[in-house]
Each structure stands twice: as structure tokens, then as C-alpha cells.
Amino acid sequence: MVRKLSRGAIIRGSGRRGSLDVENVDEDQLTLAVAAVEALRRGGAGIGRPGTDRIELVGAFPELVHWALPEALGLSPGIVHHHSAGRVGLASAVPAASAPDSQGSSLLIAADLNLSSKSGPHNAADGAAALAFLFEETPGATLRVWRPSAGTTSADPHEAARISLGATEEQLRGLPIHVLQAPGIPMEVLRVKGSHPGSSPLELETLPDSYEGVGFPQSVGPAMELRALCEAAQRGEIAVLATPTPNAPAALFVATSDGETRWRGAWKGRPHSEGPKGSREPGVEPPDLAAVSEGAYVPYARYRENLPGRWRLAADRCGACGHFTFPRRARCRHCAASDRLEAVELPREGLIVEAVTKVHPGAQPTEFDPYVESEGSYSVVLARAGPEVRLTLQFAGPPPEIAIGDRVDTELRRLYAMEGEWRYGLKATLPHAE
Amino acid sequence: MSHRRAALVGAGHTRFGALDEGPRKLLRDAVDRAFESVDRGMPRGQVDEAFLASLGFSGWQLGNASALLAEEAGTHQIPVTRVENACASSGFALRAAVRAIESGQCDRVLVAGLEKMTDAPSRRRRYWLGVSGDTEWERLAGLTFAGVYALMASRYLHDYSAPREALAEVAVKNHENGALNPNAHFQKPVSREKALSAPMVADPLRLMDCCPVSDGAAALLLVGEEHARSYTDSPVFVAGTGAGSDSLALQDRESLVHLAATRRAADEAFRHAGFERKAVSFLEVHDCFTIAELLAIEDLGFAKAGQAGRLTLSGATRRDGSLPVNPDGGLKAKGHPIGATGASQVYEVFLQLRGQAGARQLKSPTKALTHNVGGSGASATVTLFTAG
Numbered sequence: 001m002v003r004k005l006s007r008g009a010i011i012r013g014s015g016r017r018g019s020l021d022v023e024n025v026d027e028d029q030l031t032l033a034v035a036a037v038e039a040l041r042r043g044g045a046g047i048g049r050p051g052t053d054r055i056e057l058v059g060a061f062p063e064l065v066h067w068a069l070p071e072a073l074g075l076s077p078g079i080v081h082h083h084s085a086g087r088v089g090l091a092s093a094v095p096a097a098s099a100p101d102s103q104g105s106s107l108l109i110a111a112d113l114n115l116s117s118k119s120g121p122h123n124a125a126d127g128a129a130a131l132a133f134l135f136e137e138t139p140g141a142t143l144r145v146w147r148p149s150a151g152t153t154s155a156d157p158h159e160a161a162r163i164s165l166g167a168t169e170e171q172l173r174g175l176p177i178h179v180l181q182a183p184g185i186p187m188e189v190l191r192v193k194g195s196h197p198g199s200s201p202l203e204l205e206t207l208p209d210s211y212e213g214v215g216f217p218q219s220v221g222p223a224m225e226l227r228a229l230c231e232a233a234q235r236g237e238i239a240v241l242a243t244p245t246p247n248a249p250a251a252l253f254v255a256t257s258d259g260e261t262r263w264r265g266a267w268k269g270r271p272h273s274e275g276p277k278g279s280r281e282p283g284v285e286p287p288d289l290a291a292v293s294e295g296a297y298v299p300y301a302r303y304r305e306n307l308p309g310r311w312r313l314a315a316d317r318c319g320a321c322g323h324f325t326f327p328r329r330a331r332c333r334h335c336a337a338s339d340r341l342e343a344v345e346l347p348r349e350g351l352i353v354e355a356v357t358k359v360h361p362g363a364q365p366t367e368f369d370p371y372v373e374s375e376g377s378y379s380v381v382l383a384r385a386g387p388e389v390r391l392t393l394q395f396a397g398p399p400p401e402i403a404i405g406d407r408v409d410t411e412l413r414r415l416y417a418m419e420g421e422w423r424y425g426l427k428a429t430l431p432h433a434e
Numbered sequence: 435m436s437h438r439r440a441a442l443v444g445a446g447h448t449r450f451g452a453l454d455e456g457p458r459k460l461l462r463d464a465v466d467r468a469f470e471s472v473d474r475g476m477p478r479g480q481v482d483e484a485f486l487a488s489l490g491f492s493g494w495q496l497g498n499a500s501a502l503l504a505e506e507a508g509t510h511q512i513p514v515t516r517v518e519n520a521c522a523s524s525g526f527a528l529r530a531a532v533r534a535i536e537s538g539q540c541d542r543v544l545v546a547g548l549e550k551m552t553d554a555p556s557r558r559r560r561y562w563l564g565v566s567g568d569t570e571w572e573r574l575a576g577l578t579f580a581g582v583y584a585l586m587a588s589r590y591l592h593d594y595s596a597p598r599e600a601l602a603e604v605a606v607k608n609h610e611n612g613a614l615n616p617n618a619h620f621q622k623p624v625s626r627e628k629a630l631s632a633p634m635v636a637d638p639l640r641l642m643d644c645c646p647v648s649d650g651a652a653a654l655l656l657v658g659e660e661h662a663r664s665y666t667d668s669p670v671f672v673a674g675t676g677a678g679s680d681s682l683a684l685q686d687r688e689s690l691v692h693l694a695a696t697r698r699a700a701d702e703a704f705r706h707a708g709f710e711r712k713a714v715s716f717l718e719v720h721d722c723f724t725i726a727e728l729l730a731i732e733d734l735g736f737a738k739a740g741q742a743g744r745l746t747l748s749g750a751t752r753r754d755g756s757l758p759v760n761p762d763g764g765l766k767a768k769g770h771p772i773g774a775t776g777a778s779q780v781y782e783v784f785l786q787l788r789g790q791a792g793a794r795q796l797k798s799p800t801k802a803l804t805h806n807v808g809g810s811g812a813s814a815t816v817t818l819f820t821a822g
Binding site: 297298302306310327333354355356357358359360362363364365366367368369371378380382390391392393394404415416423425 | 557560570572573574577581584585586587588589633635636639683684686690
């Protein structure tokens with residue numbers, strides 16, 4: 001019996017897709033992954049602690065994701081499982097995410113940057129994107145992944161689907177089977193055309209328009225395919241993604257739905273472009289991270305200590321007087337009580353601008369020099385995050401048209417490097433699309 | 435008031451600007467001139483305590499800098515304490531000296547403020563210009579003081595619908611005064627057009643809204659009031675001092691358009707002095723950025739909230755106006771060697787109240803106020819003076 005995915009909201013994240021001139025030098029795999037998950041949350045996905053107890057990562061992530069990603073997302077530490085990049089990683093991550101060994105939900109995040117030769121310490125990636133999928137387990141739900149082992153196989157997707165589904169030729173008869181292919185990604189096996197004996201003709205379908213001209217990095221391309229697979233399945237079709245590559249084991253994903261399988265996906269991406277804005281040229285030596293360390297000194301220990309506040313706006317509410325203290329100082333700034341503080345997270349969206357300035361080149365702290373050299377001016381806002389809390393936030397990207405009283409949202413971004421380490425923090429953004 | 439007052443009997447000042455002299459020479463010159471200014475002279479051995487105000491800009495002799503003053507002042511072995519409250523360092527050093535005298539612990543105290551800023555290459559300079567703000571939140575958001583004051587200015591212009599021209603007028607007026615001060619960093623007037631079209635630094639503040647990076651030193655000699663007449667016939671008495679603090683970061687303060695530290699300092703100083711604001715002949719305020727002068731006039735209680743811009747545009751704060759502000763050119767034109775600024779303001783008071791300010795002399799002033807702010811308002815002092 002072939003079933004459909006009964007529910008599978010695909011939630012699109014911030015919409016930079018398709019525009020070719022976007023370069024965010026302050027983004028990397030970590031910030032993209034966080035943004036994709038935040039987009040899922042905005043779409044109503046319940047991702048929290050307890051509850052979400054696995055994160056399957058596909059892509060080349062820096063080592064710090066193991067602690068930084070759960071910290072940024074407010075999830076338990078130690079839940080990150082890192083898979084290799086590309087389809088190979090996806091082939092192991094999907095089963096892990098879709099069949100977790102606990103009752104919790106799991107996140108699958110694929111993020112990657114195609115670093116160009118022009119990249120400096122601020123990434124000037126040719127392409128960057130992240131997708132996040134939430135797997136909420138329900139008994140009986142499956143996303144089947146079939147990996148042909150040596151000696152089994154048919155590189156024929158239709159046959160593969162049949163085997164994978166445990167379906168008979170009869171059951172499949174008359175059902176359209178879509179084989180998905182992203183342009184620009186060679187998938188030799190999909191050149192198989194024509195009809196398989198006993199089935200409807202195979203249709204070779206290219207992925208949605210948004211893929212046109214977009215060179216997604218290696219882990220994200222497959223994840224986009226995975227998303228398309230889910231979308232096809234939602235339409236009541238069997239969708240097959242065959243992923244043979246010359247040097248890697250092939251994997252075949254077949255999306256079907258059993259019962260209440262719930263899929264959610266969100267993405268945040270930046271497409272391939274002609275190259276970064278600014279003056280970086282091929283061959284120019286990237287600035288030395290250590291050289292940008294001259295700045296007001298925030299020791300690494302103090303930076304780490306303040307991350308719940310810096311990344312998730314963790315504040316204290318005093319049980320004695322009810323007032324808020326942010327940043328947290330281990331005591332209430334209103335009544336000085338230290339024994340009844342309750343940790344709360346302030347909203348990271350819908351902050352109201354109370355003051356704004358545009359910092360022109362030369363007026364930035366020295367640690368922001370590389371950013372200014374690459375991007376020029378930036379804005380800084382003082383924004384209200386609650387009745388008693390204001391935040392000072394650099395605005396992500398070029399200075400926007402923004403005025404006192406306007407609403408801003410926030411995103412995790414790279415701030416600057418100090419002593420060879422990137423420091424991350426929230427930056428203000430224009431309101432995310434609903 | 436019944437307490438023992440402190441009297442100012444000598445004051446010295448170097449040229450402010452991008453100078454060839456090193457920090458030791460600047461300190462020595464300012465102290466020498468302070469001693470020379472004492473009408474009947476003061477043997478150096480009489481000084482029983484000293485305070486050195488300095489941020490330690492560029493990191494040159496960051497620790498134990500008080501020994502520099504002990505060596506250069508020729509007052510070896512007297513205790514010297516280094517006071518650091520960023521741009522308000524010498525305002526606070528003065529307060530410490532005044533309280534030492536008022537309490538009866540000291541009879542003769544030397545205060546010196548020093549900063550040597552232009553030795554450092556520009557990159558290092560920019561680094562040091564931000565070290566006194568909130569490091570963990572404001573600085574990581576990409577702000578130096580220009581940016582922090584720009585945030586205040588943006589809110590001020592918004593809340594009070596104040597004209598942008600009011601900021602420019604502060605610069606124009608202070609440059610006009612600085613042009614008459616031979617110690618000033620900038621001794622040239624600036625036109626309104628130039629002030630309004632100068633390159634943008636941090637919107638809405640333009641280059642002409644910002645004080646320069648300067649070298650310089652200033653020194654003051656204070657004595658218990660009963661000794662004053664043995665040094666001069668025209669001492670200047672310290673009528674009252676006040677000080678206050680506030681959060682380091684603007685984001686943590688109650689208001690973006692007034693400085694609570696200044697308000698507290700002013701209230702304390704006037705309570706101490708026992709006279710009213712209307713008795714004050716002129717103000718020396720901390721105009722590190724033009725917006726800061728407007729905030730100061732309001733926070734000190736000389737204009738209602740939002741009215742300082744109009745007051746400035748009316749000409750009232752010019753030398754010939756009803757409330758002259760910064761007759762020496764202010765930080766804006768005279769320059770702002772961080773640790774020296776508070777003492778430099780008092781030097782101007784010493785000249786003005788004794789009728790020695792030359793071309794920029796005000797018409798017979800009798801009482802004056804100095805206002806010195808650390809950072810964007812994390813600390814502030816106010817001192818009131820009265821002619822002897």
C-alpha cells in the first residue's frame with residue numbers, strides 16, 4: 001500500500017533566493033544553520049528543550065558547532081551528530097533523523113559554503129545555503145532510505161522504488177514516479193529514460209524554478225533535492241531521488257508517508273554570484289585573523305559566559321520585585337536581590353528602534369576594520385526588547401532605511417575575529433517575511 | 435557654608451594639539467606654569483599631596499604613572515595618586531584634591547592632567563578611543579564614542595524636533611572662541627556651511643561635531659582658604675563639587691537624552707555651594723561632541739529639556755550672550771587630551787574670574803561652573819567656583 005505524506009509544511013526561510021547580488025560576509029555554516037532553524041520556528045515548528053534531542057548536521061561545519069549550535073538554539077548540549085558533506089552525509093543523516101532512538105523530535109540541517117579563492121576571514125562564498133528539516137516522530141512514520149549494496153542493483157529508479165517500498169508492480173501501476181534532478185548536478189543514472197516494463201513512463205523532472213542558475217554548495221544541493229522529494233510526496237506521488245556519484249556510495253531516498261509523518265523544512269540561502277562586492281580580487285591575501293585582534297579586549301571566557309544573553313537574549317526576571325535585568329549580572333539591578341532570579345528569554349523579533357546611527361568608515365572600532373574595508377558603512381540601532389530592556393545591535397548588511405519607531409528582527413552573525421577566533425552575536429535585520 | 439574651602443591659587447596649561455613634546459615634557463611644562471602663575475610664588479616643597487589624571491592613552495606607562503608627576507613636578511616623595519575616570523579623570527582628580535583640603539587632611543595640593551594621544555599610529559589611536567565605553571555590548575555592536583553620541587543625537591533630534599543647525603551652531607560658536615585661545619588645538623573660525631557639510635562620521639554627527647584627538651597637559655594648585663591670601667590677592671574659591679555615575683552602556687540607562695550622572699553632580703554641587711544657577715556667570719561644559727553641549731546645558735539645569743538647541747541658536751551661549759558656554763573653545767576647538775580636559779576647564783575659570791583671559795575675556799564674571807564627563811556619561815563631575 002502506498003501512502004502519502006499527510007502533512008509536510010515546507011517553510012521557506014528568509015527570501016534571498018534568486019537574487020544574485022547578495023553577499024553576507026558575516027555569515028557562515030553556523031549562522032546559516034541557526035537562521036534556517038529560526039525560520040522553521042517562525043513557521044510554527046516546536047523546537048525546544050526538552051523535546052528536540054537530536055541534531056543531524058550535513059556539511060563541512062567548524063568544530064565549534066558541537067557546542068555553539070545547541071547554545072544558539074537553546075537546546076541541550078551534546079546532541080549534535082555530524083555527518084559528512086553531500087549526498088553521502090545525507091544518506092546517513094536522514095535515517096538517523098527520521099528514526100531517532102528516543103521520543104523527541106530531531107533536526108536535520110544541511111549547510112555549506114562554496115568558498116571562493118577570494119574569501120578572506122569574512123567569507124565571500126560563491127554560494128551559501130542551509131536547510132533545516134524537523135522530524136517529529138510518530139509511531140509508524142517512515143522516510144525510507146534505500147542504499148543499494150554491492151551486488152544488488154539496479155540503477156533503475158523505478159525498480160529501486162519498487163524494492164524500497166516493498167510494493168508490487170501492480171501497486172505501482174499507473175502512479176507517476178518523479179525522478180528529481182537538479183540542474184548542474186550530474187546524475188548519470190537519471191539518464192535512464194523510457195518506460196520500465198509494467199510501469200508508467202518515468203518522468204524526468206527538474207527541481208523548481210528557484211534552482212535555475214543557482215549553484216548550491218555540495219551539502220545543500222542534495223538537501224534541496226530532499227525537500228523537493230518531500231514536496232512531490234505531498235502531492236501524492238512517489239518521488240525517487242537516486243544519487244549515484246562515481247566516487248561515493250549511491251543512496252536512494254524514497255519519500256512516502258505513513259500515517260502522521262510530519263516534515264518541516266526551512267531554508268536560508270545565498271546563491272552563486274559573480275563574486276563578492278567590494279574590492280577583493282583573486283590572489284589578494286586574506287587579512288590575518290591575529291592582525292585584527294587589536295581592539296577592546298573581551299576575554300574568551302567572558303564572551304562564552306555571556307553567550308546565553310548575547311545569542312538568545314537570556315535575561316533575569318527578579319522574583320522579588322518583578323523587574324528584568326539584562327545583561328544578566330547575577331543580581332537584580334533594581335532591588336539587588338540575587339536569590340530569586342528566574343531566567344527568561346526576551347523576544348528576538350519585533351524589537352522597536354529607539355535610536356539609530358550609520359557608522360561611516362573611520363568611526364568604527366578597529367576590530368571592525370576588515371568588515372568596513374569589505375562592506376563600507378554599517379548601521380547600529382538601539383532597540384527595545386521589552387519594557388525594561390534595550391539592546392545595542394549592529395545592523396546586518398548595508399545601512400537600511402530605518403527610523404526611530406520601526407520594527408527590527410535579529411539574526412546570529414559573525415561580529416569579528418579576536419585572537420584567531422570568530423566572535424558571534426545577534427545583529428538587527430529588517431523584519432523577516434511572515 | 436561652614437566647611438573649610440579650597441582656593442585655587444595657580445594654574446598652568448600647555449598648548450593643546452598634535453605636539454612634538456612627549457608626555458614628560460608636557461607634564462613638566464604645565465606644572466612649571468602653574469607654579470609660575472602663583473602671584474607671590476609657592477616653593478615646591480610646600481605641596482603635601484598630588485593627583486595625576488590620565489587615561490594612559492596608547493599604553494605608554496599604563497601602570498604607576500603617578501611617579502611621572504612626582505618626578506616631573508620636583509616634589510619627590512610626596513604621595514601622588516593617579517585618578518582614572520576616562521575623559522572625566524581630572525574632574526575627579528580635582529574633586530579628590532578639594533575634598534582632601536576641605537577635610538583638613540591637606541593644605542596644599544597639586545592636580546595635573548595629562549594625555550599624549552598623537553604618538554600612537556592612527557589604528558592604535560582608534561583602538562584607545564573606544565576603551566572607555568562599554569566593551570562587551572556597545573563595542574561588540576560596532577560603536578565607538580562617536581557612534582554612542584550619535585545614537586543620543588538621533589534620539590534628541592527626534593524627541594524635541596530640534597533643528598540640525600543647533601548642533602552646527604555649537605561647533606561654530608566654540609571655534610569662534612577657540613580662535614581667541616592661543617592654547618587651542620584649532621584657532622580658526624568655522625562657517626555654518628562648513629559645519630553642516632563636513633564629512634559624516636556617525637549619522638547625524640559630522641566631523642565638525644566631534645572634538646579632535648589632542649596632546650596636552652594642565653595643572654592646578656589648590657590650598658586651604660586661610661592660606662590663599664599669602665599666595666595671591668585674587669584667589670578663586672571652590673564653592674562646591676558634585677559627582678555622579680551611571681551605567682557604562684547607553685542601553686542600560688533610563689534615558690537616551692539626558693545624563694543622570696551630570697544631573698546628580700550638578701544638584702550636589704549647587705547644594706554644596708549654596709547659591710542658585712542664575713548666579714553663575716558662565717559654563718565650561720564637556721562638549722566632546724556638539725550634542726553633548728546641548729545635553730549638558732539642559733542636565734546642568736540651565737535650559738529645559740529640548741530647549742538648549744534654541745538657546746544656542748539665539749546666541750545666548752556666545753561670549754557676549756546671557757550665558758556664555760565654553761569661552762575657551764571647549765573640547766571641540768581647544769582640543770581634548772583626555773586626562774587633561776577637566777583641569778583645562780578649571781584653568782579657563784582661573785583666567786576668567788581673575789580677568790586674565792585676554793581677547794576672550796568675559797565681562798566681569800564672578801561665578802563659574804565646570805562640567806567634566808567620562809565616556810558617554812558613565813561618570814561626571816561638576817565644580818562651582820567663585821571669585822575671591
